Amino acid sequence: MSRMGRPPLNRRLAEFGTTIFAEMSALATSTGAINLGQGFPDTDGPEEVREAAVRALRDGRGNQYPPGPGVPELRRAVAEHQRRFYGLSYDPDTEVLVTAGATEALAASLLGLVEPGDEVIALEPYYDSYAAGIAMAGGTRVPVTLRPDGERYRLDPDELRAAVTDRTRLILLNTPHNPTGTVLDRDELAMIAELACERDLLVVTDEVYEHLVYDGEHVPLATFADRFPGLRERVLTISSAGKTYNFTGWKVGWVTGAPELVSAVRTAKQYLTFVSAGPFQYAVAEALALPDRYYTELADRLRATRDLLSEGLREAGLTVYRPAGTYFVTADIRPLGESDGFAFCRELPDRCGVVAIPNAVFYDHREEGAHFVRFAFCKRPEVIREAGARLARLANRP
Structure with missing residues (x-):
């Protein structure tokens, strides 16, 4: 004491x-x-991605502070990845932010968007940093439990709707879902999109396992913006290089979303790490262009x-x-x-x-x-x- x-x-x-x-x-x-x-x-x-990092180090690219939002090459590569795989369009200058892995992206999103007293809904069981991030932001976490149904875990839409109150600020979504391995389907995602628009909610989606799907398909919530007017301004999408390219120690992640949301995250992020992983950012930019x-x-x-x-x-x-x-x-x-x-x-x-x-x-x-x-x-x-x-x-x- x-x-x-x-x-x-x-x-x-x-x-x-x-x-x-x-x-x-x-x-x-x-x-x-x-x-x-x-x-x-x-x-x-991949060896070619490691070599890209070595080249960046030797060429002096990223050895000093990189730009706060991330090196332009990586921001453009992230925007192109979203277009290539999902048909999503983002401006690399205003709608893409590079972070120190997905963990910082999550923390900065919660710190930038949540105020004391706000409620944050998370699908339970959830990755442990979610609870800590909500706590640091002064928010109140509200768990909605995924439960076994046959061979998979399922989301109860009625339980999710019932969890929303006048104090709810944000839904923290994770699909593909750690630890259950559930991949939310199109009907579940459409329900969440509709709920967010109806109840004036933000949605932060953790999609770090987006390329690690073995049954079904991964569909980003952001792709539902055409069906639900106003959704694009509500959704922040988070991903990272660690899980997709087997370089978890590099800690290179990113956020994509509407300019106002990304700006809010950047405001918090700049006082966390400010910048990180300069040479690795150039390597990840090349990794994102790997063939199908x-x-x-x-x-x-x-x-x-x-x-x-x-x-x-x-x-x-x-x-x-x-x-x-x-x-x-x-x-x-x-x-x-x-x-x-x-x-x-x-x-x-x-x-x-x-x-x-x-x-x-x-x-x-x-x-x-x-x-x-x-x-x-x-x-x-x-x-x-x-x-x-x-x-x-x-x-x-x-």
């Missing part, structure tokens, strides 16, 4: 300690377990490891929810006679030599996620096979 009798930590962050990812990764290191907890690949991305074959092969590889891990988890005795996208498989541990995901994950390295993440950390309603565990499959096939062999010990437990 301080001399004034108040703890040093800002009370808005009092509920947040060390992230579960840091805890479980440290456990993987100390036990030598296979880390299927944190979602990072165990191979680097790259994106197809990426999804095919991850689909194969998804299926490999899913089969291993089933053989270990867990119930598996088939993810349509992302890096992650959610499994129910109750068939093993387990009900506490935290205890299960903390014991798993010693029992099987594998690390996973308890889904309860992604919930406000902890009981909803208590018996679910998340495993990452963004690893080499031989690593997934070895993890499956180790997890098989669960099925043989007396």
Whole structure:
């Protein structure tokens, strides 16, 4: 306690300690377990993209402060990517902002758009930085729970509508969805678009897994602007290079949206990192121009490891929810006679030599996620096979 009798930590962050990812990764290191907890690949991305970063370093491009909104080459490449894949048109000078990964994009969006007392709806379970970002902005998070329905998790449209009040400022949307792997379909997205326009809401969409879809299709909410007048001025879209190109350490992300929204995010962002990753921005600009074959092969590889891990988890005795996208498989541990995901994950390295993440950390309603565990499959096939062999010990437990 301080001399004034108040703890040093800002009370808005009092509920947040060390992230579960840091805890479980440290456990993987100390036990030598296979880390299927944190979602990072165990191979680097395309050689030509790495070489583009090396060229930028050697040529002195980005070694000093890059422009605040991002280097022009990357902003143009992001705008072209949105046009190429989704038919969306953005002005690279006023409607594209480069950030230090999607995490900063999310934080800056919430800090720039949310005021104390505003309510922010998030689909539960949600990535842990959502809760911290809302708290730092002084907002109140309102979870709307995705629940298992067959092999996938589904959004209840009535629950979403009921969550909107006169204090609701923003819906924080994530599709493809971490950790459930759900990819929202066109009907669900149209409902959200209509709701945002009807209730005068902003929508921030986290689409970092946009190219990691194995069943169905990824459709950005922004593409519904033609059907719902006024939607374009309400939607901010976030993505990044880390998941698509296997360079999670570069921390290059971006925001696209109407000028007023992007300006609000930029106002907050400039007092966070100001700028970052100068040489990597030039490399990501080249990565965004990779041929369609790259994106197809990426999804095919991850689909194969998804299926490999899913089969291993089933053989270990867990119930598996088939993810349509992302890096992650959610499994129910109750068939093993387990009900506490935290205890299960903390014991798993010693029992099987594998690390996973308890889904309860992604919930406000902890009981909803208590018996679910998340495993990452963004690893080499031989690593997934070895993890499956180790997890098989669960099925043989007396």
